[in-house]
Amino acid sequence: MQQSVFSVPEAPHLKIIGFEAGPVATNGYIIADIKSHEAIIIDAPYNSADIFEAILQHYSLYASALWLTHSHWDHTADASILQNKGLEVFCHHDDIYRLIDPMEHTLWPLPFTIYPVSPVEKLIENEILHCGEWGFNVIHTPGHTEGSVCFISEKYNCAIVGDTLFADSIGRTDLPGGNTNQLIHSIKSKLLVLSPETVIFPGHGEISTIGHEQRYNQCIQ
Ligand SMILES: [Zn+2]
Numbered sequence: 001m002q003q004s005v006f007s008v009p010e011a012p013h014l015k016i017i018g019f020e021a022g023p024v025a026t027n028g029y030i031i032a033d034i035k036s037h038e039a040i041i042i043d044a045p046y047n048s049a050d051i052f053e054a055i056l057q058h059y060s061l062y063a064s065a066l067w068l069t070h071s072h073w074d075h076t077a078d079a080s081i082l083q084n085k086g087l088e089v090f091c092h093h094d095d096i097y098r099l100i101d102p103m104e105h106t107l108w109p110l111p112f113t114i115y116p117v118s119p120v121e122k123l124i125e126n127e128i129l130h131c132g133e134w135g136f137n138v139i140h141t142p143g144h145t146e147g148s149v150c151f152i153s154e155k156y157n158c159a160i161v162g163d164t165l166f167a168d169s170i171g172r173t174d175l176p177g178g179n180t181n182q183l184i185h186s187i188k189s190k191l192l193v194l195s196p197e198t199v200i201f202p203g204h205g206e207i208s209t210i211g212h213e214q215r216y217n218q219c220i221q
C-alpha cells in the first residue's frame, strides 16, 4: 500500500499520512501528533479500516475520532467499522442523512453493503477541533454536497479539503446536493483566501497548495 507522509516543516512530529483506497481511489488521511500519540482519521474509504489500523500501529498512534469531509459513500464506506472500533464519528449536520441510510444514497448500485452510522457528532462551522498539539478549524464549504467541510490549520498551513477542491480541478456538482455557484463561492471565499503556502489535501488525487490553485486552476478563474 503506497502511503504519502507529510511532516509539518516547523513541527515534524505533526504529520498527515494519506493513501488511496476503494473502487474510485478515495484518499483516507490520518492526522497525527507523533509526540502525544494522538491521531484523527479523516474519511473512511471502502476497505480502508485495516490500512488505518496498520498505520496507527506502525506509528504507535491512538485514534479517537473519524472526521468526515462529507458523506458520499466513497468517503464513508468503512465509517461503521471504525465506529465499531470505538471511534467517534463527526459530520456536518446537512450531510448526516446519507450516513443514516447509506444504501439509499449510493448514487449507483454497489456490489457491497455500506452500514449505517449512528450516533453522529455534528461538526459546527468555526469550531476548533484538536489532535494533540494541532488545532483544526472546521469550515463549512457547501457546493459539492450540502454539508461539505474543510479542516484548516492556519498555524501550520494545512487544509484537508475533501471533494471541494482538487489539484487543478474542483469537485463535481452534478450529483444530488451539488450546486456549482455555491461551490465556486465556497472555494473563493473560504479557501483561496488562505495563505498561498497552505498545503491542500484533497479527497482524490495529489496534494497541492493554495498558491498553485490560485494561479493555475482553470476551473476557478
Ligand atoms: Zn464526494
Ligand SMILES: [Zn+2]
Pocket: 026, 072, 074, 075, 163, 203, 204
Ligand atoms: Zn469522493
